[in-house]
Amino acid sequence: MNQSLVKLTGRREYDLCGHPVVDLFADEASREQAARTFVHPTGETVHELELQLRAADGGAMAVSLNGTPRHGASGKLLGMVVTGRPVGELRRAYHALRQAHDDLKRTQQQLLHSEKMASLGRLVAGVAHELNNPISFVLGNVHALQRYASRLARYLETVHRGAPAEELKSLRAELRIDRIIGDLQPLIEGTVEGAERTRDIVDGLKRFSAVDRDEQQRFDLVAVVQRAVHWVGKAISGGFRANLSLPRTLMVVGSPGQMQQVVMNLVQNAHHATSGQVSPRVDVIARLEDASVVLEFHDNGPGIDPDNLPRIFDPFFTTKPVGKGTGLGLAISYGIVERHGGQLTAANHAEGGAVFTLRLPVV
Structure with missing residues (x-):
């Protein structure tokens, strides 16, 4: 026996020594179960047996007991080594363990989110580099088309007001209309190609978004x-x-x-x-x-x-x-x-x- 048992029962150590183990328990059912398990052991290990211990204040205290068979040198069963602790203490320990488990799960989720954000940072760097080329290409083409549209509008306005042929010829050369006409198709095709490339990148990002x-x-x-x-x-x-x-x-x-x-x-x-x-x-x-x-x-x-x-x-x-x-x-x-x-x-x-x-x- 140890001081914990002395404290729980309120009895002196010499009062406990030599007395039947069944006397430690508060109710008849607990005493009968203790007799079957510890006084007449079968040699089997006992796990989490809940009985009512007679407490120091005379009341009953639920305890959880474990028993291990004790054998002699010849292998003969000599008795049981019994350990236990109050069920209330066990429940508090279980509650603390469950709380620690819940805290660990929350921490794990936070860490997972942290790593996802790190992955997102790497992705953003790649996306910025990937999108920069087609967007810059499209933007450059659109600026060129904008300038060309302004020149074509000026030339067509002159045509519509019935300007003489010599004036139109001179203006056509000044605005480089022939060059504009030759550039239009490649500019449009390049713009479409850049837009399609941007669309493909966005489609790839949609697939990547499955990470969540x-x-x-x-x-x-x-x-x-x-x-x-x-x-x-x-x-x-x-x-x-x-x-x-x-x-x-x-x-x-x-x-x-x-x-x-x-x-x-x-x-x-x-x-x-x-x-x-x-x-x-x-x-x-x-x-x-x-x-x-x-x-x-x-x-x-x-x-x-x-x-x-x-x-x-x-x-x-x-x-x-x-x-x-x-x-x-x-x-x-x-x-x-x-x-x-x-x-x-x-x-x-x-x-x-x-x-x-x-x-x-x-x-």
Whole structure:
């Protein structure tokens, strides 16, 4: 016995020693159950047995008891070692644990939102670069068309008021009408081409917006990889290359938006890991292997310190300088892949560099 039992029962230690264990309990049902379980044990372990203990104030106190059989050197059952604690204390501990679990879930959601915002920042950088060219092209063409429209309007107004042929010829040369007529079709075609390119980019953004949707669907992982690599490539510089070795299609089930976020994180991670290389690159290789779709990201960086490998997917773990990374990208990617019934692992490649391997179930 210990001081906790002495305190709960209000009895002195010498008063408790040598007395039947059933005397500790307040009601007949608890005493009978204690006799069956502890006085005449069967050798089985007891878990969470709730009985009414006689408390120091003479009332009853609910306690939760656990019992472990005690055997002698010969293997003979000698008795039971019984431990317990008040149910009220257990309930308070359970409430605290549940509160901690709820707080952890809220924190996880906040971290997920934080990483999504980081992914959005990378996307915005790529979109700005991607949209700049066609929009600038369209804008330049529209300005030219605006100038040409002003000259054509002036020339047509002169024609309509019946100006002499010599005046029209002189004005036509001055306004370069023949050049305008020759430029109109290419300008219009270029403007249409730029507008269509802008439309295609917006369509791509609509597909990317699925990153905030959790609905499960059948989708082509190859298309997701190509789209993610394209957007990351627009947001980074320094000669980094992503070499793709992909089959035509690889169908899986899950959230294409979430999987695109994983691919973006892994390519971005490879970009950071290879920043000191002369020709930084990542080889993205996809294949079918048994009952899994396998996607590998092999970079030509320095690899991962063996001491860091066990922690590489831990939240907030990063080897980047302070302010250069949240340490959440790989942790969140790991969680997304796990929720898709897959695995995400990291290792050092035999030929140098690091390799991240993503496995998803085949549809």
